[in-house]
Amino acid sequence: MKKERRILVVDDEPDNTSVFSMGLEDEGFVVDAFTDPQLALSAFKTGTYDLLILDIKMPIMNGFELYEKIKKLDNNINVCFLTAFGEGYHEEFRRKFPAPSSYVNFVRKPIRIDELVKKVNEIV
Amino acid sequence: MTEVLYGEDNTVDRLLHAFSNTKSTWNVCANSTGPSVSMGVEPIKRGMIDLKERGIRIRYATEITKENISYCKELMKIAEVRHLDGIKGGMAVSEKEYVAAAVMQEAKPVPHLIYSNVKEIVEHQQYMFETLWTKSIPVEQKIREIEEGVNLGITEIIQDSHRTKEVFIDTIRSATDEILLILPTANALLREERIGIIELLIEAAEKRNTQVKLLTPVNDLTEKTLQKLEQKTEGNKGNIEVRRVELESEIKSTIVVVDRKASLITELRDDSKDNIVDAIGLANYSTSKPTVLSYVSIFEKFWNQVELYEQLKNHDKLQKEFINIASHEMKTPTQAIIGYSELFQRHPEKKKQMIEAISRNAIRLQRLTNDILDVTRIESRTLNLDKEQFNLNDLITSIVEDYRSQIEKENGNVKLLYNKPKSNNLLIVEADRVRIAQAISNLLSNAIKFSPRENGIVSITAKQEKNDDDNNNNKTNNQKIIVSVKDNGEGIHPEIFPRLFTKFATKSSKGTGLGLFITKSIIEAHSGTISAENILDRERGATFTFTLPLSKKQQQHQEQQQQKQHSNIKKISNYQK
Numbered sequence: 001m002k003k004e005r006r007i008l009v010v011d012d013e014p015d016n017t018s019v020f021s022m023g024l025e026d027e028g029f030v031v032d033a034f035t036d037p038q039l040a041l042s043a044f045k046t047g048t049y050d051l052l053i054l055d056i057k058m059p060i061m062n063g064f065e066l067y068e069k070i071k072k073l074d075n076n077i078n079v080c081f082l083t084a085f086g087e088g089y090h091e092e093f094r095r096k097f098p099a100p101s102s103y104v105n106f107v108r109k110p111i112r113i114d115e116l117v118k119k120v121n122e123i124v
Numbered sequence: 125m126t127e128v129l130y131g132e133d134n135t136v137d138r139l140l141h142a143f144s145n146t147k148s149t150w151n152v153c154a155n156s157t158g159p160s161v162s163m164g165v166e167p168i169k170r171g172m173i174d175l176k177e178r179g180i181r182i183r184y185a186t187e188i189t190k191e192n193i194s195y196c197k198e199l200m201k202i203a204e205v206r207h208l209d210g211i212k213g214g215m216a217v218s219e220k221e222y223v224a225a226a227v228m229q230e231a232k233p234v235p236h237l238i239y240s241n242v243k244e245i246v247e248h249q250q251y252m253f254e255t256l257w258t259k260s261i262p263v264e265q266k267i268r269e270i271e272e273g274v275n276l277g278i279t280e281i282i283q284d285s286h287r288t289k290e291v292f293i294d295t296i297r298s299a300t301d302e303i304l305l306i307l308p309t310a311n312a313l314l315r316e317e318r319i320g321i322i323e324l325l326i327e328a329a330e331k332r333n334t335q336v337k338l339l340t341p342v343n344d345l346t347e348k349t350l351q352k353l354e355q356k357t358e359g360n361k362g363n364i365e366v367r368r369v370e371l372e373s374e375i376k377s378t379i380v381v382v383d384r385k386a387s388l389i390t391e392l393r394d395d396s397k398d399n400i401v402d403a404i405g406l407a408n409y410s411t412s413k414p415t416v417l418s419y420v421s422i423f424e425k426f427w428n429q430v431e432l433y434e435q436l437k438n439h440d441k442l443q444k445e446f447i448n449i450a451s452h453e454m455k456t457p458t459q460a461i462i463g464y465s466e467l468f469q470r471h472p473e474k475k476k477q478m479i480e481a482i483s484r485n486a487i488r489l490q491r492l493t494n495d496i497l498d499v500t501r502i503e504s505r506t507l508n509l510d511k512e513q514f515n516l517n518d519l520i521t522s523i524v525e526d527y528r529s530q531i532e533k534e535n536g537n538v539k540l541l542y543n544k545p546k547s548n549n550l551l552i553v554e555a556d557r558v559r560i561a562q563a564i565s566n567l568l569s570n571a572i573k574f575s576p577r578e579n580g581i582v583s584i585t586a587k588q589e590k591n592d593d594d595n596n597n598n599k600t601n602n603q604k605i606i607v608s609v610k611d612n613g614e615g616i617h618p619e620i621f622p623r624l625f626t627k628f629a630t631k632s633s634k635g636t637g638l639g640l641f642i643t644k645s646i647i648e649a650h651s652g653t654i655s656a657e658n659i660l661d662r663e664r665g666a667t668f669t670f671t672l673p674l675s676k677k678q679q680q681h682q683e684q685q686q687q688k689q690h691s692n693i694k695k696i697s698n699y700q701k
Contacts, residue, residue: 013456015481019463026470057452084455085448110459113466 005124006048009033010040010066011055011082016109020053023113024120037061044070050124052079056089064096071097078103078123082111126240132233136167139216139223139237143171146218149181151253152203154214156187157228159195161214164231176202185256187211188266196263206260217249224249258283277411288390288407289319289400292380295409296324299382302335303328304423306379308392310343315400316378317349325353329363336364339426367430375426378404379419386411387419442627446499449628449637453492457485495638499627502645509556509649513675516551516560516605517544520586523564527572538572538580550588551605552678555650560672563646566639567609567668574613574666582611588674603679604652608669615658616666624656647672 007029011017017033024031032047034040037058044052052070056063063081070077083089083106090106097104103123107116129135143150150172152158162184163169175182182203187210188196199205214234215224221241225234240246261278282288296303303325307313316322328334342350353364378390386409393405410416464478464485471478501507524542531538545551553560564584571582584607591604616624625644628637647654647670654670 013460015460015485016456016463018481019460019467022467022471023463026467084452084459088448109455110462113463 006030008049009053012058037066056083080105084109129237135237152216153185160231163195163198205263207266208260222249279410282407285401304381307340387416457489460485541583543585554675563643566643571611603674610667612665
């Protein structure tokens, strides 16, 4: 039996989480999606994931803050950041995490579902 | 040998003897009586003329006054004369000998004279003289001042850095009304802090109520110092103002101007030095009006330029922020539309749900586009109003109904109340109906959004009121309409409050933060006002209130009605009589 590939999606826009999880589930991924980063963090503590897909700009806890917390739990977790902003976030990321030990990718929103799936297949 | 001589004959003799011993220079430093002793006592005068004829250089520092001016002019024929304010006593020194007199009377030989030819004493006095000589100013300028009765002030080049430091401190200390200070580098600020200038500025502002303006470049180390200054400012009615220069400054001098009466310009020689004395070069101290006022003008130009630069930078920052947020806000609904349209084919069973989502996001995109266009119009001052006369009561009623049905549709639990005025015709305005509707909708949708999910209550109240803040004595249009929208949510966040009506002020993750900015602009374009307050008593929530002028026609109509009523009352009371 083929191994289950699990993805954790976090985006504060419910439409986005629903679109991303539907698109990825169609391709056979198992997706847990959250609009609340706190809930996502609890889910990460109990579950195992092959990839994180994180929005950056979120209220309460932004994507980088969430990543920092998750990194402490699993330093090798692969992550794909989704951002509707420009280049500025790359720099901020490099400042905060100078040498990530895992695979880190940035994807700009809006993204077509099949593009996202292609990207995810590359990583996982 | 050092001795004291008594008696006029003895003192004159010793002086003439000293003249004859002189080989190259005869230096005098004496109070304002000095010139009359030198020129008014015949043997001394002859002795001095003799010195001059022997080719001996005579330097004479004294205080030139109205009274001694003629003696001074005579003295100038044989000696280099310079002026020094407030000089005391009298002394003279040659290469080998030193004489001094404590008491001098006009045009009389001195009664006692101290004499010394001890090398150390003579050298010490020579040094003292040189110091005073550099401090003195050319006599021609002082004479002009006295004769023309104008205060020309003085201009002095200071070569000695130690003295510059003292003059700098004294100048700051002397200020009563104003201190203007430009520094060439951030290090200059640190050096001046070390000699106590910052404390002196604070003291001037606090104790003498002096206005202090400081223009300085900054670095990592200066911020603490500047904050110290600015903290003092808060408690002291803004007496200290600091502007930070970020550009490479072209000014390579410290410029200080006090009370528009004195200026000190100090060249920067070596910015790497920690000590001010080692860092500075020549200084120019002036109390001459044209010079001082020129520096005031230079100061003001720089001061304003820095402010303009700050404004420009801030504008640039806001512009970038606007583009960033606007693009983020546009991409979010676009993502949903793209995603759902792609998934739509694969999931026919979710067709209804997805079309709803697409349409919801399309509306959001449209709203955002409109907001951005409105902001652009407001900022380019091309927000045109299409005014007509209408009843605001009808407009509010219809908007409230729309929102009620929307709340119902979304299974919301917010109660929406409208407290209308008793009479129907009290709310006639001449305004742009679409824009006013937009303003009211913005306030209502905010109130609904920030009301609690359970037991949320939003109430809108409209009434007519006399305009009491009317200070233009304009009889017409002194009636205004007041509309307030109240919710029972958390209230306005204190962080947001001060910039509530500016662009991008939002605590909601969904808003663009443009709504209240647009609303305020719409109301103000109609000559109305808008304000917000938090409800602080037992109830919670926020109230937004805006005013609009009552239409002129309606106002006239109401006035006529009042007059009619008045005359009717008169008639009745006449009848009763």
